[in-house]
Amino acid sequence: MDEVRAQERLVEWFGDVCQDVHGRLAALTDGEPASYIPELANVDPDRFAIATVAVNGQPTLLGDHEHRFTIQSISKLLLYGLALETHGRDQVLRRAGVAPTGDPFNAIELDDALHRAPNPMVNSGAIAITDMVDGDSFEERADVVLALFERYLGHRPDVDDAVCASEYSTGHRNRAIGYLLLDQGIIGDRVEETLDLYFMQCSILITTADLAMIGATIANNGVHPVTGERVVGPKVARDMLTVALTCGMYDYAGEWAYTVGIPAKSGVGGGIVGMIPGVGGIAVFSPRLDEHGNSVRGIRVFEELSQEFDLHVFDADQPWNP
Structure with a gap:
């Protein structure tokens, strides 16, 4: 044979x-x-x-x-790849490291010594990575994310608006993480826009x-x-x-x-x-x-x-x- x-x-x-x-x-x-x-x-x-x-x-x-x-959260892996492609390893590592953590994915914690999220697969790291999506508005940045998914899927994806709205209305812990990232200088000041983008990517x-x-x-x-x-x-x-x-x-x-x-x-x-x-x-x-x-x-x-x-x-x- x-x-x-x-x-x-x-x-x-x-x-x-x-x-x-x-x-x-x-x-x-x-x-x-x-x-x-x-x-x-x-x-x-x-x-x-x-x-x-x-x-x-x-x-x-x-x-x-x-x-x-x-x-x-599977979207975190794709956005991580996009950030590496767009900004390079060094820039990404300044935002999120690669250390595994035994804490829950939504833990409100950072790497205090290096002033970054522990890794890009927990929420703090994922929000830091989503903040790296280029664009001058939410609409432009959302289009970048949807175009990324289109390359993986072979077709333009839809967003579940009901799930997205549900995440938005209950996402207080992620907001706390976002503003902690801002306080530590890890992300820029468009926190709410980045969080909206994060809720959207999870709802694809x-x-x-x-x-x-x-x-x-x-x-x-x-x-x-x-x-x-x-x-x-x-x-x-x-x-x-x-x-x-x-x-x-x-x-x-x-x-x-x-x-x-x-x-x-x-x-x-x-x-x-x-x-x-x-x-x-x-x-x-x-x-x-x-x-x-x-x-x-x-x-x-x-x-x-x-x-x-x-x-x-x-x-x-x-x-x-x-």
Whole structure:
């Protein structure tokens, strides 16, 4: 059997395993949708989808893969890549470091010694990064963000206005973080505009298939698997993967790196995207969350796939590289 056919059989096997995992975990009802954003509490808790996209663009789609949900904190990873592309590593590191934190994602804290947020995947770091989006008005900056998503998705995304309004009306903690960043000289004085932009980016609507395409693009050194467009440079993609592995799963990141070992980012909307460099993206959507804000079913899916296929970044015998 030649190498191409072996890879095709492996993809078929992967799809079969994903289907089995989806069927079994659909009965798992642990966790609850996010309630601190009122609009998110109204979602159907039993929605469940798994999607994968290989770096050659080949998809595997299971369950509610066409259902749209808000990207929430997964947007932080994409905005981080945009900031690196636009301003360079040094400027970004002045705003947010790369240190994992065991504190919750919405903790009101900064790196006091270096006067920056601990990392770009917690809210303080994400708001600092969003402040770096160029433009002379909210409208111009929003267009930059939506154009970024369009390059990843292959289509212009919509924003869930109801979720955005819900985030705006309850986002007092993020406002506190924003003004703390201003006080420390980490962001400029257009705090409310940057917060509006942050609420908007979190409210962008995607499907699980979209999310897998995002993961595949980053895993493909920043090149979109279908359009062939370079979305970010290879070094930026590497930095995105690194921060995703160490900081992408909220304060569960250490356990995730130990048990799953796949660069990933989660969001309280119920999505998780994983990226296997040179192979593709894996996405799961299920809005029942654990105490860290991660999808309960999503974590189980990744645990089982990582074990079945030796996907941990430090596994020596990954079947994807025979």
